[in-house]
Amino acid sequence: MGKTRALILLCAAVGICHCRLVTVSTGPLLRVEGQPLSIRCDVSEYEGPREQDFDWKVSRGTQFINVISTFEDRFSDHSLEDRIRSGDISVSRLADNAVELRIQEAQISDSAIYRCSTPSTDSVFSGNYDADVQLQVVPNSLIVAPDAPIPAVREGGSIRLLCNVSRNFMEGIYLSLTWSVKKGSSLLEDLLTFGPDLGVTVGDDYMRRYTDGGMRLEMGNGVSHNLVLSGAMPDDQGMYICTARLWTREQGAWNRIQEKIMEMGEVTVTPTANSLSVQVQDDSTLSTGETLLLTCSVSAEPLWIWR
Structure with a gap:
């Protein structure tokens, strides 16, 4: 040249x-x-x-x-x-x-x-x-193996999205990871991307949640990477996806040279109100002037909750 x-x-x-x-x-x-x-x-x-x-x-x-x-x-x-x-x-x-x-x-x-x-x-x-x-x-050495998240989370709990990625390291090739969610028939929404320049890019709809600490990135040992959504809401349910991309830097711009997309699993979020069961017990027969006691029982369905 x-x-x-x-x-x-x-x-x-x-x-x-x-x-x-x-x-x-x-x-x-x-x-x-x-x-x-x-x-x-x-x-x-x-x-x-x-x-x-x-x-x-x-x-x-x-x-x-x-x-x-x-x-x-x-x-x-x-x-x-x-x-x-x-x-x-x-x-x-x-x-x-x-x-x-x-x-x-x-x-x-x-x-x-x-x-x-x-x-x-x-x-x-x-x-x-x-x-x-x-x-x-x-050589193609990129392996993406996410762990399946707990499929059912109660409102207010946490969703942990663990993505395991390995590759042969080579100078001039950089990695990025993107966590996304697909809700029903809607388009894929990006939650957060890490890399390829060690920076973090947050989806527009999740910026406030990220800055408030309701969504955080936990970098592991270079292979396992966690994205945690705390304070789960019913709107969080959907199919979660992890995408790994490899990049090179050419003519001052990032050029993507490989992409692997893996589904992590479906997560449902049960609203607190829907998990409660309320019963009023009144089996008493009373005479005139006696005190009436009413017993109210509240129970919740057993669901996985991450703290």
Whole structure:
């Protein structure tokens, strides 16, 4: 990528009107095995047709082999034909001067240097006509195994949502966890997200509860993470979900490279009034002038309560 930056400075310094510039995503790019990935390529400051063509190649040892082209149907190396025919490897045009190389299920063997090239349509050969980026595909090690919450909680009790997450740590890859709830047929509501930058993001409908201490995050040993909802209300019942995502930082922005969603379990909250049973006992036969005693019995149904 140093060569590309040098060409930008050169074109600006000498004032060349048409100094072809081919750029790709800034690398190295970290991606996860089995996940989809894309690599963008743009060309600017060119002459000729507005719609430009692109060729993608990949390094094999000291040589580059052909992957896919927007111009030549028979461009691809025979070793990649099955993946291209199935659509696992494809090229998608984003604009007249931009495309994406797409891989539906990344393989460890896809780790390599990728080269995007543009055939010349310029009257004068100037600038750069290809650009390289390094791709590293890492093993899929993310495991999300939440504990099922207690299914029935009495109003005023606590709901504990334990999400266990493990992965192989690698520099440049960051984790985030999101707790959500789905209530009936309504859309999924995010309660709280931790990460990927060690910060906490709280759902709009839960901000006051979080600031009041009614919702708190308990970080465990790096694997087990708890979100606790105290003072449970009937509106808290629903299906709770834990989502783990892996991220990289690219061009100053977070780029999600993997996501795993797991249902934790359904929780119902019984209103206090509905759990009470009231009986008035009056089996007395009285004579005139005697005192009447009425016995009122109040009982509650046995439900799990977390303190």
